[in-house]
Amino acid sequence: MPIYNAPLKDMEFILNDVFKADEFWQGNENLAHLDMATANAILEEMAKFSKNVILDLNRSSDEEGGAQFNNGVVTTPKGFKEAFKQFAEGGWVGLGAPEEWGGQGMPKMLTVLADEMIWSTNPSFMLYPLLTVGAGMAINDRASQEQKETYLPKFYTGEWSGTMCLTEPHSGTDLGIIKTKAEPNEDGSFNITGTKIFITSGEHDLCENIIHLVLAKTPNAPAGSRGISLFIVPKFHVNADGSVGERNAVSAGSIEHKMGIKGSATCVMNFDGAKGYIVGKENEGLAAMFVMMNYERLSMGIQGIGAAEFAYQNAAQYATDRLQGRAATGVKSPEKPADSILVHGDVRRMLLNVRANNEASRAFAVYVGQQLDITKYSTDAEAVRKANDRVALLTPIAKAYLTDKALDSALEAQMCFGGHGYIREWGMEQCIRDLRISQIYEGTNGVQAIDLIGRKTIKCGGTYIGEYIAEIREFAQGLDDGLSIKAAVLDVCTQVEDITAFIVDQAKTEPDFSNAVAVDYLHVVGLLSFVYMYARISQAAQPKAEAFFQNKLVLAQYYVAKILPDLAARVQRIQAGADVVMQLPEEYFTAQS
């Protein structure tokens, strides 16, 4: 059976040593209730829950075929109900939610780490509370006081859950063409009619009510994305006293049969004149929904880290135990029939690739978490402005670059197992199947890249990335000259500056340019971000003699020597431009060859 032990020591290192969390929390009156001791205690609790309660349910839920659909009713896999009850009673649903509504008020810097453990051990399970948390954020941000009072406390006790209903069969990335209709009633409510697909947790048996957040078009709404409104559509109507009443006209038509995350119910939802309540203003639904989408997007990055950490731990253990061949430098374990495969450079290469990306990813998630915390808790307007820009810039990296690296990592970890990695019992193949969706949902990674290069870079003339590079360069200049990463970071800053200027310039005359090079640019900014994380990790580790810290300096060298070279390839591709991508006619692609 697969193993998992939460990487608590690395988590503490990142919070405490790299990002000086105590200082940050104590220096902010809204976060002063938290210190490292409390943070560690929370993470230790989650480490136990993830390992002891949900890890085994991950394999068993996949083996039994995942969530089951029968005549509109969805049954979650064996053990999910009990685990969710325990999860909710532990206060985990509202870990990052406002205390006012029954949450724990914990900052994002911390919740990303707790979330990682759930993603490591049971991604299907994670998706049930995740959508609730996202729906809660949208309601907290945009809904009326009465709506907040009605729904939020029920979310954080785990009694009710939430969904986000965006996609329709013909409308995914392009939400401007949705067809779901919202017809106003005299009492101010609306009748919602339409079909939504790919609705995570659209129907299930973990909660007594499900609150759908639905995008729909009111009569005479403007065409395209400016004519979309957001509605609350409860599965069961809510009585005046807050109790659950009659069934609303919304139901699951089926669930999808998927590559992975089979324990998570992905539903087709039919709205047949279901009663809905508008959230915020008419035609401003997309902006309201994006409060939730941005939150989910960071979460997908954490899904990536979680899976890659799980994959790493299992591969490292397997490689240690597996005896095959002998070391090139001479027999290492003469008492055994063969040496551990850890003697082979190629096995180490795979494990180090995974570990180097994992540790950078985790640090980066905490960094973005801290930026989000600044936007939410800081009272310094300029700091909030800067952090908002930074979050805007880095959300596509957090979603897409982290999940791209995570899939690469999980595949390399699987390869360490040889044929055993292909067999279900080791859990590696499920890890890959479950992880793959993270690159696709909540906006494909290609769409993230287009967001990064378009709205976040070209549109502002490179200001966001310019400020980010300035921060990185200043940090690197402060590093000890004895750290070899210093020169690498400064060099990368210059390269990214140059290629960004080239992109901003090309985009002025070539409408197709940005889309054609977007993914390469996403990886450029991802590499910049990770080498920056290794600069911060190196600075924090350098003064500490213990092997745990000194090994981080070696891993940073590994990153520069073996992973950073990808930058050269990405830059060359961007320089090669868009013509060769765009010049073939559309019919070329499907012409019989």
Added chain:
Amino acid sequence: MPIYNAPLKDMEFILNDVFKADEFWQGNENLAHLDMATANAILEEMAKFSKNVILDLNRSSDEEGGAQFNNGVVTTPKGFKEAFKQFAEGGWVGLGAPEEWGGQGMPKMLTVLADEMIWSTNPSFMLYPLLTVGAGMAINDRASQEQKETYLPKFYTGEWSGTMCLTEPHSGTDLGIIKTKAEPNEDGSFNITGTKIFITSGEHDLCENIIHLVLAKTPNAPAGSRGISLFIVPKFHVNADGSVGERNAVSAGSIEHKMGIKGSATCVMNFDGAKGYIVGKENEGLAAMFVMMNYERLSMGIQGIGAAEFAYQNAAQYATDRLQGRAATGVKSPEKPADSILVHGDVRRMLLNVRANNEASRAFAVYVGQQLDITKYSTDAEAVRKANDRVALLTPIAKAYLTDKALDSALEAQMCFGGHGYIREWGMEQCIRDLRISQIYEGTNGVQAIDLIGRKTIKCGGTYIGEYIAEIREFAQGLDDGLSIKAAVLDVCTQVEDITAFIVDQAKTEPDFSNAVAVDYLHVVGLLSFVYMYARISQAAQPKAEAFFQNKLVLAQYYVAKILPDLAARVQRIQAGADVVMQLPEEYFTAQS
């Protein structure tokens, strides 16, 4: 449902225009029975069989859970029996086998293309005849005349099938430590005892007998790989008249539950003093088995092309049909709610990556096939020597580079579908699950890379790759200066020469060096090979005005502009050396973090 149309036009182009197959065949008395008209007719027949008979069985076999095991008996998926009967009756099992034993005597250049179609449409099905073909080759090469007469004709009628039994629970890559024993009987036969795992087609219901080729150790055999012998162990004893007799003491203990290729029965085989017959000489079993392994390794590359071609066709069709967003250069289809996603550069980038690697892979497989044909059919001793060296060098590329590129391709093709790619009904997720094994079995891709850099490059001081580069350089120098690929190929030749010299030099003093950089070198030689293929494709296409040919010149430009840049990253990684890979202690990898 997934679609598939065999790429017959590209296949003909590669055979006829790029590799001048007619000339090659007609110029060789052993192949003069074949011409392009016959080749095309054979490929057209296979195109029909693959599309009409086995394509639909691919999805249905996966949906029904694949091969079933019940008390030692394996039942293949619904429809496999009938399809296999039709396949065998069509003479497909022996397409490349000697006519003397009932085969069709077709050259490898042609059979790789027929095989590709089966790999495209039903990889699980393909694995049943594939192992028979491999076993037939080993028997033809090493067994006694009597053994050949007993087994080979039955293989090519499809009445009996073959297996290769190498792996044991503790012994995969390192076959020197196998434990299966062969104890001699007085009549010259042996009693075989041991457990073999991951045995493809070890037990099934398609044939009346199964002939296992088993690696085992005789008493007092030398330790390690020099003490391994090869045995024929039939499932049913064969009577003197060639009919099937009593059951032998070999049986399947279970089948594996796998990520993919579920229709293929992967068996644990128990040999309980089963009667076996030695093939060739005692202690020379590994060499005999490698006749078969090398054949399989090229086949795995074809599995890669097949899957990536299937993925491409489905993704290109989906992208054409899917309407989402508008072109950056202005609305393309004003009469539709949105433009085809083919207007977006990022979608084109993915499709072109897949197509560019596919067309190069197919050409490369035919090139290696031609080299194999020279080794088998040529009467020119120097030509045979050169072709043998070339095959030795390129087999790891054919196996590992082609399957690495194929997985990348299948993943990019899946991404073109957005969320629909993650749903089972489109067939993309199954394609990836089925394909993934090609990187793992028949020697993992890491092991292939070590073979390339070690035995095939460092051991001969770079002679093999030197001869290959000389051929490529000479070819490129003969290209029209108007072809932009000319300069690219010549530049790559120099880069690969330089990095090879560096590797050969480093290996003299650093025992760990080659293993640590092996995979990067494999990709270097893969890129060299593919750019060489585009040189040959460009030369053949240049004089032809039809769009089909001229578009190949554009695809070659795409390859140089957008895929070849990976070379820069690979070279940098090799130059960074092995120290940073090897310096951390073994306990680092599993230490609690």
